[in-house]
Amino acid sequence: xxxxxxxxxxxxxxxxxxxxxxxxxxxxxxxxxxxxxxxxxxxxxxxxxxxxxxxxxxxxxxxxxxxxxxxxxxxxxxxxxxxxxxxxxxxxxxxxxxxxxxxxxxxxxxxxxxxxxxxxxxxxxxxxxxxxxxxxxxxxxxxxxxxxxxxxxxxxxxxxxxxxxxxxxxxxxxxxxxxxxxxxxxxxxxxxxxxxxxxxxxxxxxxxxxxxxxxxxxxxxxxxxxxxxxxxxxxxxxxxxxxxxxxxxxxxxxxxxxxxxxxxxxxxxxxxxxxxxxxxxxxxxxxxxxxxxxxxxxxxxxxxxxxxxxxxxxxxxxxxxxxxxxxxxxxxxxxxxxxxxxxxxxxxxxxxxxxxxxxxxxxxxxxxxxxxxxxxxxxxxxxxxxxxxxxxxxx
Numbered sequence: 001x002x003x004x005x006x007x008x009x010x011x012x013x014x015x016x017x018x019x020x021x022x023x024x025x026x027x028x029x030x031x032x033x034x035x036x037x038x039x040x041x042x043x044x045x046x047x048x049x050x051x052x053x054x055x056x057x058x059x060x061x062x063x064x065x066x067x068x069x070x071x072x073x074x075x076x077x078x079x080x081x082x083x084x085x086x087x088x089x090x091x092x093x094x095x096x097x098x099x100x101x102x103x104x105x106x107x108x109x110x111x112x113x114x115x116x117x118x119x120x121x122x123x124x125x126x127x128x129x130x131x132x133x134x135x136x137x138x139x140x141x142x143x144x145x146x147x148x149x150x151x152x153x154x155x156x157x158x159x160x161x162x163x164x165x166x167x168x169x170x171x172x173x174x175x176x177x178x179x180x181x182x183x184x185x186x187x188x189x190x191x192x193x194x195x196x197x198x199x200x201x202x203x204x205x206x207x208x209x210x211x212x213x214x215x216x217x218x219x220x221x222x223x224x225x226x227x228x229x230x231x232x233x234x235x236x237x238x239x240x241x242x243x244x245x246x247x248x249x250x251x252x253x254x255x256x257x258x259x260x261x262x263x264x265x266x267x268x269x270x271x272x273x274x275x276x277x278x279x280x281x282x283x284x285x286x287x288x289x290x291x292x293x294x295x296x297x298x299x300x301x302x303x304x305x306x307x308x309x310x311x312x313x314x315x316x317x318x319x320x321x322x323x324x325x326x327x328x329x330x331x332x333x334x335x336x337x338x339x340x341x342x343x344x345x346x347x348x349x350x351x352x353x354x355x356x357x358x359x360x361x362x363x364x365x366x367x368x369x370x371x372x373x374x375x376x377x378x379x380x381x382x383x384x385x386x387x388x389x390x391x392x393x394x395x
Contacts, residue, residue, distance in 0.1 A: 011058035011071065019072070023063065030059040146265035146274035153278055155248065157285035161295075161317060161342050163250035168278070169243045175266050176238050179229035183236040190223035198222040237266075246278060251293065251342045254282035287315065293342045293350030300359045301325060316340045316352055323354055331358035 012019050015029040033055040035041070042048035061067045153166055175181040184190050192198045195217035202215050214220030228234030244263060252258070257277050264274030289296035299312060309327035313320055316337065323335045334355045341350025364372065 009058075011062055014054055014058040015062065023065075026059065026062050030055055030063070144267055144271040146267040146271065148274040148277060149264040150277045150279065152281060153246070153248075154281045154283060155252070156283055157288065157290075158317070160248070160252050160254070160280070160282045161250065161290075163248060163252070165245055165247045167243050168246045169241060170276075171239060171241050176229060176232035176236055178231040179236060181236040182223075183225045183229055183232060183234040185227040185229050188227045190225045193218035193222055193224050196222065244276070248280065249345070251344060252280050252282075253290075254280065256280045288317075290342065291353070293344055295341045295350065295352045296355070297352060298355045298357060301329075301356050303358055303360065306331065306356070306358050312354070312356075314352075314354055321352070325356060329356060331356065 012021070015026060015033065017025055017029045021029075034052060037048040037051040037055065039045075039049050039052060061071050149170060151168060151170060153168060155164065155166070159166075176183075178186060182190055193200075193215060196202050196215035200215055200218065200220045200222040201212050203212050205211075215222075218224050225234045229236075232238050244260075246258070246260065248258065257279050260276040260278065262273045263276035266273050287297060295317070297314060299314060301310065301312070305325060306329050307327065309329070310325045312323045312325055312335075314323060314337070317340070321337050321340060323337060325335070332355060334353050337352040337354065339349045340352035343349045361368075
């Protein structure tokens with residue numbers, strides 16, 4: 001991408017986001033545009049393909065924090081129409097040559113110190129050359145890292161707690177097996193681009209500036225394919241289905257993202273592959289809940305069990321355990337079975353937290369009612385004296 005593009009293209013407008021948009025908002029906007037205009041979904045639609053390329057170009061800059069900062073600073077300083085007119089004219093009004101150092105020179109020149117302070121002490125010429133030449137000498141499109149891939153997996157509760165290996169099928173761009181990525185028909189080879197001589201970039205002079213940009217003849221690759229591969233039509237890549245066996249560790253939680261380094265899209269021209277990020281969704285269990293590394297369970301008990309105490313036999317993820325309910329246990333009390341929760345990486349495990357709830361029967365037999373009335377007659381009052389004083393005000 002040339003520095004001229006950075007001055008003339010509003011990447012925020014391309015993605016339809018505000019300049020203050022967060023990284024997540026930018027990613028969301030790009031994904032929406034990419035889905036709508038992807039060539040696979042719009043075969044033969046040149047306008048959709050151009051929209052896809054433009055959106056990808058904008059996202060490549062705005063998704064990178066360093067590039068975005070440089071892009072914003074460059075457009076803030078040089079994005080005005082007056083600057084672009086003078087730059088294209090090759091000088092200032094009146095015919096004087098335009099020299100960036102006149103505005104942002106060294107510390108000893110007017111404006112130099114201010115320019116350096118604005119960029120955190122870095123010389124303006126360093127920043128300017130970094131932006132206009134991609135951070136170093138002009139070069140072609142060498143090996144490029146593949147894009148990261150995101151997927152979503154739904155796990156059963158038991159599988160998430162214990163750990164499980166799941167086959168995951170992905171459809172993503174991959175290297176063409178017919179031409180092995182060079183885009184040429186088998187038996188032929190790409191030739192060196194005569195325009196850029198294999199560099200992938202050309203240098204153009206505009207007034208006092210020299211701009212390095214991708215070679216239009218070879219699209220920045222450095223080579224030209226005369227006889228294209230019939231499988232990938234010269235692109236060097238095809239959409240492939242691949243299945244990965246993904247191991248989810250014991251204790252993986254709902255909403256957790258698992259990163260698999262190097263399992264994303266293959267890189268271009270021998271570059272490293274991107275990463276695969278798997279978002280985990282966990283189904284609810286009919287008995288257990290989860291709080292961090294602890295399992296939760298609610299168990300109903302009768303009034304008599306709460307008053308007199310009882311032994312509860314409760315399930316766990318493995319063998320059941322027996323918990324003692326002390327006499328006089330109130331509804332909502334939580335009992336703890338240590339080490340019966342979710343296993344941790346250190347070899348330890350969380351606890352099983354059992355909450356008891358007193359169940360009040362809706363109907364009683366005559367015998368049960370008589371017994372309960374006798375029990376009530378012998379039971380001390382509940383201790384509502386602190387409420388009685390307020391009630392007496394209205395008597």
